[in-house]
Amino acid sequence: MTVITSPPVSPDMVARAPWSTRLMPYMLLAPAVLVTVFIVFMPMVQAVVTSFYDLILWKPNASRFVGFGNYVKLFADPVFWTSLWNTAIWIGLTVPLQMGLGLITALLLNREFPWRGLARALIIIPWALPSVVIALMWRWIYDPNTGVLNDILIYLSIVQSAVPWLADPSLALYAVIATLTWQGFPFFAVMILAGLQGIPRSQYEAASIDGASAWRQFLHITLPGIAPVLATAGLLRVIWVANSMDVIFVMTGGGPGYSTHTLPLYAFVRARQNLDFGYGTAIAVTFTILLGAIVAVYLARTMREVER
Amino acid sequence: MNKPSTARRILTTDLPVLAIVIFAMAPFAWMVLTSLTPTAALNATGVSLSPAGWSLDNYVRLLRQTSFLGNMMDSLIIAAGTVVLGLVVAVTAAYAFSRFRFAGRKLLMLQFLLINMFPVVLLILPLFVLMKNVGILDTHFGLILANATVAIPFAVWMLTSYVGAIPKSLDEAAMIDGCSRLKALWRVVLPLTMPGIISTGIYIFITAWNEYLYALTLGGRNVRPVTVAIQTLIGEYQIEWGLLAAGAVVGAMPATILFLLVQRRLIGGLTQGAVKG
Numbered sequence: 001m002t003v004i005t006s007p008p009v010s011p012d013m014v015a016r017a018p019w020s021t022r023l024m025p026y027m028l029l030a031p032a033v034l035v036t037v038f039i040v041f042m043p044m045v046q047a048v049v050t051s052f053y054d055l056i057l058w059k060p061n062a063s064r065f066v067g068f069g070n071y072v073k074l075f076a077d078p079v080f081w082t083s084l085w086n087t088a089i090w091i092g093l094t095v096p097l098q099m100g101l102g103l104i105t106a107l108l109l110n111r112e113f114p115w116r117g118l119a120r121a122l123i124i125i126p127w128a129l130p131s132v133v134i135a136l137m138w139r140w141i142y143d144p145n146t147g148v149l150n151d152i153l154i155y156l157s158i159v160q161s162a163v164p165w166l167a168d169p170s171l172a173l174y175a176v177i178a179t180l181t182w183q184g185f186p187f188f189a190v191m192i193l194a195g196l197q198g199i200p201r202s203q204y205e206a207a208s209i210d211g212a213s214a215w216r217q218f219l220h221i222t223l224p225g226i227a228p229v230l231a232t233a234g235l236l237r238v239i240w241v242a243n244s245m246d247v248i249f250v251m252t253g254g255g256p257g258y259s260t261h262t263l264p265l266y267a268f269v270r271a272r273q274n275l276d277f278g279y280g281t282a283i284a285v286t287f288t289i290l291l292g293a294i295v296a297v298y299l300a301r302t303m304r305e306v307e308r
Numbered sequence: 309m310n311k312p313s314t315a316r317r318i319l320t321t322d323l324p325v326l327a328i329v330i331f332a333m334a335p336f337a338w339m340v341l342t343s344l345t346p347t348a349a350l351n352a353t354g355v356s357l358s359p360a361g362w363s364l365d366n367y368v369r370l371l372r373q374t375s376f377l378g379n380m381m382d383s384l385i386i387a388a389g390t391v392v393l394g395l396v397v398a399v400t401a402a403y404a405f406s407r408f409r410f411a412g413r414k415l416l417m418l419q420f421l422l423i424n425m426f427p428v429v430l431l432i433l434p435l436f437v438l439m440k441n442v443g444i445l446d447t448h449f450g451l452i453l454a455n456a457t458v459a460i461p462f463a464v465w466m467l468t469s470y471v472g473a474i475p476k477s478l479d480e481a482a483m484i485d486g487c488s489r490l491k492a493l494w495r496v497v498l499p500l501t502m503p504g505i506i507s508t509g510i511y512i513f514i515t516a517w518n519e520y521l522y523a524l525t526l527g528g529r530n531v532r533p534v535t536v537a538i539q540t541l542i543g544e545y546q547i548e549w550g551l552l553a554a555g556a557v558v559g560a561m562p563a564t565i566l567f568l569l570v571q572r573r574l575i576g577g578l579t580q581g582a583v584k585g
Contacts (some may be wrong), residue, residue: 022410022481024408024489025404025407025408025413026404026410027402028400028401028403028404028408029401029416031400031401032397032398033397033401033416033419035393035397035456035460036420036423036457038335038459038463039435039454039456040423040426040431040457041423041455042434043431043435043438044426044431044434046434046437046438047430047434050433050434064350065415065567094477104328105328108321108324108325108328109325111321112317113317113557114326116323117409119325121568121571122329122333123328123329123332124337124567124571125333125568126332126336127336128519128560128561128563128564128567128568129336129518129560129563129564130520130534130538130560131518131520132518132520132536132538132539132556133334133339133535133538133556133559136340136538136552136555136556137335137339137553138335140338140339140549140552140553141335148355151354161359182332186332197516209516218553235410239368239425242427243425243427243429245429246520246521249521250539256544263498264427264428264429265429267429267433269428271433274526277433277437280433281430281433281434284429284430284433285430287427287430288427289431291425291427295422298425299418299421299422299425302386303414303417303421305417
């Protein structure tokens with residue numbers, strides 16, 4: 001912080017105009033708070049209310065209150081459990097893969113070489129592309145008949161015949177995870193790179209004078225140095241990856257069968273295709289509560305920083 | 309330790325970096341090649357790797373036979389509208405957070421952080437019902453509001469840290485010279501925060517331009533942004549990959565170019581918060 005001088009408002013000024021001074025911040029905040037109340041909090045309350053109703057959108061008159069009925073139905077719904085399991089795999093594989101690849105990229109970009117700026121700019125491209133474009137692009141690459149991935153793999157004799165990446169229930173989820181890893185690793189790379197550049201060079205110099213190997217330097221200087229960044233970026237990404245369903249939706253629509261259903265996608269598909277808004281929002285609310293645990297950890301971390 | 313030789317540097321740094329750059333670029337490059345191959349050739353022999361087989365055929369068809377330019381316009385209106393709405397309400401909020409200490413400050417800040425984490429799917433369904441009741445479904449205004457759910461909290465947080473970096477003494481000096489609070493914000497803080505405001509605005513623009521699920525659910529008929537329009541290029545009986553690729557390249561262009569232009573400053577702003585910890 002660069003604040004050096006003077007208390008904000010002198011005491012006698014507060015005494016003279018207490019109300020207008022005290023109300024000032026609230027007035028300044030009012031527009032942002034009002035808009036978010038209308039477009040975020042009201043819909044959210046509406047969602048919780050809707051989840052207690054049996055509401056099919058095209059017959060609103062048949063809507064009736066069912067209490068926790070939708071939630072009870074949810075626990076007996078095998079698709080819910082499949083989706084929950086898929087969500088766990090989805091987060092559990094995508095985030096570590098993105099982080100690992102991002103870490104390698106950041107370590108390389110932290111070295112000195114002539115075209116470093118260019119490389120840094122180019123590597124971020126996947127991050128800037130619209131997710132629809134990414135999803136369609138990879139569908140084209142994965143295409144069983146004309147896709148380039150099969151061509152390459154057959155040419156290299158890694159596989160004997162074309163693999164239907166997105167049509168095979170046992171492969172589809174992993175194919176989508178690979179796409180999301182590709183999309184998300186640049187985010188980690190730039191975050192970690194910023195963290196690496198914050199580690200003082202003198203620490204490495206001292207360690208190499210003491211004869212520490214490159215691996216030990218990485219373990220004892222680099223990793224502790226970037227640990228806060230890894231934690232923050234990792235948490236942010238878990239939340240983001242859990243929420244993101246646009247790539248899956250365009251790539252597979254949740255299929256084949258239910259093999260690429262994650263919870264948010266299931267809620268969305270359910271509401272969109274069957275217009276079953278009551279049950280759909282019940283899934284969405286359940287998912288939000290599950291995600292809430294991770295969000296709470298992230299919020300606690302961030303607010304601790306804000307306090308200072 | 310000696311300074312590593314150039315050959316060694318190329319082997320341990322340049323080549324691995326090149327591999328990663330290729331990995332990051334290849335899918336999009338493949339898309340561009342696909343868009344340059346005419347559909348007939350694409351079906352017969354596949355994507356053309358040599359410039360001899362390239363033509364702008366798919367792009368010409370895209371502009372002549374589809375409403376793609378109109379869709380670009382829809383996207384532009386929505387993205388620009390989101391930027392304006394997001395920045396206008398966020399600037400004063402950010403000023404309040406960084407200059408005042410008041411009851412409920414932490415709670416309100418937490419609130420803005422929290423709504424950034426809400427799953428889209430939780431908001432999208434009730435927003436559909438609400439907008440249908442109010443009658444703004446499938447309008448530019450409706451989609452601007454929907455995108456603002458993401459843009460406002462993001463802008464508030466970014467701008468709070470930008471305004472916080474400007475010394476308080478500056479606006480206090482202006483106030484001693486006779487400016488009111490709002491005048492000090494307008495005359496002193498706002499001009500100094502301009503770089504931050506611009507990069508936040510650009511980031512909001514990119515996110516709103518690239519947004520897909522809201523556009524699909526809350527728009528789609530009268531108002532059809534590019535992200536939704538690209539998907540409709542798929543064709544009825546057979547996927548028209550050439551046309552689709554052309555649409556994808558054109559649709560991704562504005563956001564990608566903006567991103568490359570401002571990436572340094574943008575990443576600086578985005579990573580600051582995470583690195584400070």
